[in-house]
Amino acid sequence: MLSSVKTGDSLIFRSRHYPEGMVVTVSRTTKTQVVCGNRRFRRSDGRRVGSDGAWVWMRVSIPQ
Numbered sequence: 001m002l003s004s005v006k007t008g009d010s011l012i013f014r015s016r017h018y019p020e021g022m023v024v025t026v027s028r029t030t031k032t033q034v035v036c037g038n039r040r041f042r043r044s045d046g047r048r049v050g051s052d053g054a055w056v057w058m059r060v061s062i063p064q
Contacts, residue, residue: 002043002062005034011060013039024060036060 005011005026012021013036028035032043040049041060048058 001046002034002041002060005029005043005062010063011036012063013058013060015058016056023063034060 002011007026007029009026010023011026011034013024014021024036026034026036029043033049034041034043039058041047041058042049046059046061
């Protein structure tokens, strides 16, 4: 899903508090993760690394 993302790219961040989405910038990448500011997301599905329950969900995606 996020395999082609690199540092400096823009992504859409969505969460329970921002369901409509907001633009964030990729600050760093690793083989398995994308880092935007102080939040880390999995490259495989865009979900937040760590606790990602029904009440506190966070995701990033590539803008369409």
